[in-house]
Amino acid sequence: MIAGAARLAGAIFRRVTALASDRWPPGAAADLAETFDALQRDAIARAGWRGLLACWYREGVSLLALLLRTPRKAAPMGFLAHDLRDAWRALVRTPGYTLLVVATLALGIGVNTAIFSVVDALLFKALPYADPDRLVRITEIHPSGNRNTVAPANFLDWQRMARSFSAIAARQNASFALLDGGDPIELIASRVSVGYFDMVGTSAAVGRTFQPADGDLNAPCAAVISNRLWSRRFARDPAVVGTALHFSGFTCTVIGVLPEASVFDRVLSDVYTPLIYAPAEATRLSHFLGVTARLAPGVTVEQARAEMKSLADRINKANGEVLRGWSATVDPFRDLMVRADSKRLVWVLFGAVGLVLLVGCVNIAGLALSRTIARQREVAVRVALGAGRWRVFRALAVESLVLATIGAGLGLFVGQWALAAFASYVPPGTLPAEALASLDSRALMFTMALAIMTGLLFGTVPAWQAARGGVNTALRSGGRGSSGSRMSARLHSVLLVTEVALAMVLVAGAALLVVSFLRLTRVDPGFNPNGVVTMRLSLPQARYKDGIGAPAFYNDVLARIRRIPGVEHATAVTSLPLGGWLYGQQFRVEGTATEKVWNSAHIQHVTGEYVATLGMSLREGRAIDDTDTATAPGVVMINETFARRFIGDQPAAGRTIVIGGATETRLQIVGVMRDVKTGGLGDAPLATPEMYVSHQQAPMPILVLAIKARDDAAATRLLPDVRAAIHAVDPELPVGNQGLMSDLIGTSLTLQRFQTSIVSAFAVLAGLLACIGVYAVRSQALHARQREVGIRMALGATRRDVLTMTVGQGLKLVACGLAIGLGAAVLLARVIEPWLFNTRAADPAMLAAATVALGTAGLLASWLPARRAAQLDPLTTLRAE
Amino acid sequence: MSPQVFHILLALADQDLHGYAIIQDVAARTAGNVRLTASTLYAVLKRLLDDGWIRELAARPDADDPRRRYYRITAAGRAAGRAEAERLAQLAEMARAKRWLPKARRTRS
Numbered sequence: 007m008i009a010g011a012a013r014l015a016g017a018i019f020r021r022v023t024a025l026a027s028d029r030w031p032p033g034a035a036a037d038l039a040e041t042f043d044a045l046q047r048d049a050i051a052r053a054g055w056r057g058l059l060a061c062w063y064r065e066g067v068s069l070l071a072l073l074l075r076t077p078r079k080a081a082p083m084g085f086l087a088h089d090l091r092d093a094w095r096a097l098v099r100t101p102g103y104t105l106l107v108v109a110t111l112a113l114g115i116g117v118n119t120a121i122f123s124v125v126d127a128l129l130f131k132a133l134p135y136a137d138p139d140r141l142v143r144i145t146e147i148h149p150s151g152n153r154n155t156v157a158p159a160n161f162l163d164w165q166r167m168a169r170s171f172s173a174i175a176a177r178q179n180a181s182f183a184l185l186d187g188g189d190p191i192e193l194i195a196s197r198v199s200v201g202y203f204d205m206v207g208t209s210a211a212v213g214r215t216f217q218p219a220d221g222d223l224n225a226p227c228a229a230v231i232s233n234r235l236w237s238r239r240f241a242r243d244p245a246v247v248g249t250a251l252h253f254s255g256f257t258c259t260v261i262g263v264l265p266e267a268s269v270f271d272r273v274l275s276d277v278y279t280p281l282i283y284a285p286a287e288a289t290r291l292s293h294f295l296g297v298t299a300r301l302a303p304g305v306t307v308e309q310a311r312a313e314m315k316s317l318a319d320r321i322n323k324a325n326g327e328v329l330r331g332w333s334a335t336v337d338p339f340r341d342l343m344v345r346a347d348s349k350r351l352v353w354v355l356f357g358a359v360g361l362v363l364l365v366g367c368v369n370i371a372g373l374a375l376s377r378t379i380a381r382q383r384e385v386a387v388r389v390a391l392g393a394g395r396w397r398v399f400r401a402l403a404v405e406s407l408v409l410a411t412i413g414a415g416l417g418l419f420v421g422q423w424a425l426a427a428f429a430s431y432v433p434p435g436t437l438p439a440e441a442l443a444s445l446d447s448r449a450l451m452f453t454m455a456l457a458i459m460t461g462l463l464f465g466t467v468p469a470w471q472a473a474r475g476g477v478n479t480a481l482r483s484g485g486r487g488s489s490g491s492r493m494s495a496r497l498h499s500v501l502l503v504t505e506v507a508l509a510m511v512l513v514a515g516a517a518l519l520v521v522s523f524l525r526l527t528r529v530d531p532g533f534n535p536n537g538v539v540t541m542r543l544s545l546p547q548a549r550y551k552d553g554i555g556a557p558a559f560y561n562d563v564l565a566r567i568r569r570i571p572g573v574e575h576a577t578a579v580t581s582l583p584l585g586g587w588l589y590g591q592q593f594r595v596e597g598t599a600t601e602k603v604w605n606s607a608h609i610q611h612v613t614g615e616y617v618a619t620l621g622m623s624l625r626e627g628r629a630i631d632d633t634d635t636a637t638a639p640g641v642v643m644i645n646e647t648f649a650r651r652f653i654g655d656q657p658a659a660g661r662t663i664v665i666g667g668a669t670e671t672r673l674q675i676v677g678v679m680r681d682v683k684t685g686g687l688g689d690a691p692l693a694t695p696e697m698y699v700s701h702q703q704a705p706m707p708i709l710v711l712a713i714k715a716r717d718d719a720a721a722t723r724l725l726p727d728v729r730a731a732i733h734a735v736d737p738e739l740p741v742g743n744q745g746l747m748s749d750l751i752g753t754s755l756t757l758q759r760f761q762t763s764i765v766s767a768f769a770v771l772a773g774l775l776a777c778i779g780v781y782a783v784r785s786q787a788l789h790a791r792q793r794e795v796g797i798r799m800a801l802g803a804t805r806r807d808v809l810t811m812t813v814g815q816g817l818k819l820v821a822c823g824l825a826i827g828l829g830a831a832v833l834l835a836r837v838i839e840p841w842l843f844n845t846r847a848a849d850p851a852m853l854a855a856a857t858v859a860l861g862t863a864g865l866l867a868s869w870l871p872a873r874r875a876a877q878l879d880p881l882t883t884l885r886a887e
Numbered sequence: 888m889s890p891q892v893f894h895i896l897l898a899l900a901d902q903d904l905h906g907y908a909i910i911q912d913v914a915a916r917t918a919g920n921v922r923l924t925a926s927t928l929y930a931v932l933k934r935l936l937d938d939g940w941i942r943e944l945a946a947r948p949d950a951d952d953p954r955r956r957y958y959r960i961t962a963a964g965r966a967a968g969r970a971e972a973e974r975l976a977q978l979a980e981m982a983r984a985k986r987w988l989p990k991a992r993r994t995r996s
Contacts, residue, residue: 019925023926029929029933030929030930030932030933031929031932031933031936031943031956033956034906034929034932034933036954037905037906037929037954037955037956038906038925038926038929039954040906040907040954040955041907041910041925041929042925044907045907045910045924045925064922064924065924065925065926068924068926069924069925069926072926072927072930
């Protein structure tokens with residue numbers, strides 16, 4: 007810890023001294039840094055943390071003095087060093103104030119630095135790959151115009167024919183069951199082209215990455231593992247290279263380990279194997295590869311895009327109907343990595359923390375102003391003794407800069423922590439892993455800039471106020487009732503209005519998000535999650551090639567599960583509603599006006615009891631059941647949206663759907679289901695068209711089991727029996743993603759919950775800070791007017807009169823701030839409008855609620871000091887004069 | 888001449904030193920009363936180099952940290968240091984005449 011702190015300080019020192027290389031002997035910067043490190047080591051050896059802190063203080067003050075001094079020959083130990091020392095003494099004399107300010111700033115600056123580092127990484131910094139600007143992503147374009155993943159056969163053609171790229175690599179996600187005694191473990195894996203690692207510029211930390219020979223059709227399976235897996239399962243033993251990994255159905259030899267803390271430790275995959283396609287195996291019908299490429303020297307993105315478009319046209323022509331309407335395009339890698347909504351998310355967060363910091367600054371300015379007023383006499387004495395106004399101003403400004411610098415220093419630690427917390431809290435997949443790296447020198451520069459800005463922001467107003475105060479009046483009146491204090495009362499009011507307005511923007515934004523979120527949770531999903539437990543089974547390709555044996559396996563497993571006492575229904579499906587995986591399928595409906603046209607809809611493969619298990623309902627016909635076997639006539643179920651859009655008002659059951667593909671399959675519609683929110687609760691009122699086919703007639707290797715019991719508790723109790731039933735059929739099969747369906751609904755709202763809770767947290771923080779500010783400002787104001795209140799009461803004003811008057815004054819200011827903040831909130835709410843569900847950005851009810859909430863808090867904050875003022879005994883107040 | 892400059896020249900009077908060693912030498916000679924900070928030291932070293940009172944050595948001990956730079960006092964630096972020492976001695980003499988200091992006790996050498 008202490009060594010780390012010294013290292014960090016050393017890095018800061020190096021950066022700062024580099025800023026002023028003209029002040030050291032030429033080329034001595036490294037020497038200077040080395041000397042500083044040696045001094046730190048000495049200090050630690052002498053007195054541990056205390057020594058180190060003392061060393062930082064001495065070196066820091068001296069360095070700052072040196073840097074801030076204009077290089078003038080005749081000022082050996084410039085005024086600034088004195089200013090710094092004075093500032094230090096003054097701050098130590100009032101530890102409460104110092105601590106409060108430093109803590110506020112450390113928090114504000116720390117969180118800002120953390121968010122800045124995310125924004126910076128996401129929008130400005132180079133990607134953590136070699137020569138990242140030459141990396142592009144190649145996607146196919148679906149006839150609908152959307153970018154789509156790539157069909158393997160097309161990828162192989164591109165790799166052979168495209169001239170714009172020096173390398174093209176594909177990647178496909180997979181999951182392997184690792185068998186090493188005990189329950190099988192599911193590992194997330196990626197199958198990548200053998201040139202993938204070379205293309206992104208990553209070499210192995212131990213062993214090697216793939217070579218062309220690893221991609222031969224008959225090559226033994228080679229695996230590259232992540233550094234994370236190496237640490238977790240192999241205790242970082244270099245001898246792991248050459249060992250065998252036994253996966254269900256096949257075995258791979260480890261050939262290398264990826265570097266530590268690289269981008270590969272921040273993605274999910276732990277195992278990489280070569281992606282190998284025999285040309286005959288590759289299909290053009292399903293599109294599932296992610297394709298990345300490196301532009302050849304001298305080729306622009308536009309040129310590559312043009313080539314890919316004509317190449318796609320050529321490939322399409324050669325393949326007739328299958329690819330009609332498809333095309334291909336090229337985008338810079340970064341553009342696809344940074345989705346528009348993640349950009350919005352980080353900008354909103356950046357804005358929110360910026361606002362919190364601003365409220366904090368305004369608050370501190372209020373405190374500093376009160377402190378200045380309390381020290382008016384001291385300042386007046388200084389001026390009377392000959393200190394220039396500039397000198398007084400500078401002394402106080404330096405004081406705030408010192409505070410800001412200390413705050414920023416601690417803020418760096420807070421920032422490091424905040425970034426880690428943020429990274430663990432942000433829903434996976436929202437932001438690219440690259441953006442959640444650690445704080446670096448750029449964040450450090452940002453923090454320093456922030457420190458100086460905040461220092462000036464909260465420090466100059468009071469300093470200026472102090473410097474212009476009249477000497478005579480201040481000395482004569484003992485610092486009360488003078489024109490100076492009237493001026494500062496006005497300043498205090500401005501600060502109060504400002505901070506209420508700033509907080510109001512955040513509170514209003516949070517109110518909108520909260521109500522939108524609540525509306526979202528009340529949406530009827532179209533199914534009943536209660537008492538349903540789910541888990542995912544992936545049958546290994548090696549043992550269930552092309553899904554052969556999958557129906558038998560699932561029939562057996564489901565039969566066993568349905569015999570477990572307490573199980574009401576059990577089913578298996580390719581993807582649960584809200585599960586996030588949707589597969590498109592081309593089809594046409596016979597006997598309709600558009601029967602010749604190929605359309606596209608989502609397709610799900612289901613076993614019997616699907617509708618019953620998930621508590622869905624049918625509008626027409628029957629559900630798919632276990633009698634729809636491979637030998638029975640082909641059947642399909644559709645949803646209402648499908649029926650409405652492609653069939654119209656006539657009955658749908660009995661019609662024939664033709665499924666496109668290598669060979670066309672004719673299926674008879676047996677039932678129409680009511681719509682379900684498949685993609686997410688925020689889906690438009692019109693759901694997407696969907697088809698459900700029988701798993702026995704169209705087997706898939708990866709299915710999700712759903713099992714219905716009486717309630718969630720009963721369903722959870724079933725889990726061990728269910729696992730036993732699965733392993734009785736196939737002991738090598740890992741059971742992944744076990745959980746309750748009701749939790750899945752919660753998970754599907756993770757992003758919205760994240761947005762709502764983090765903005766709300768910032769809003770509460772800002773509101774709280776603002777209330778503290780209101781309280782402090784009003785206390786100060788009423789304290790300064792004790793005499794006036796005393797006189798009023800002596801002249802017959804009742805306590806109630808005093809209370810009404812003083813609360814009224816405070817409330818007027820609060821109301822002013824609320825109005826300004828509300829106006830700004832209405833303008834700014836448009837930024838978060840895309841996040842809102844069934845809620846308008848200028849939702850009057852919500853804005854009113856936010857106003858009332860913050861207004862009430864403001865009322866309380868101005869009532870407390872007013873009550874104290876009203877309880878004063880006028881005699882005591884006046885006698886104290 | 889500032890006390891820092893004088894102390895640095897004194898440290899270099901009979902040996903070539905690198906920055907950190909100068910700080911240590913000054914601290915040891917003054918029993919810790921004068922402690923130079925790194926930034927002050929290098930700022931002063933720059934002035935001394937500019938004025939030609941010290942120079943940087945091209946050669947350094949082989950086993951040493953390659954970042955370290957060694958400095959040697961020049962004739963001009965020595966002369967300036969001597970002049971300052973004279974001035975200080977005269978000041979001390981004047982103080983003694985006014986009894987601000989005890990009479991110097993001559994030690995036999």
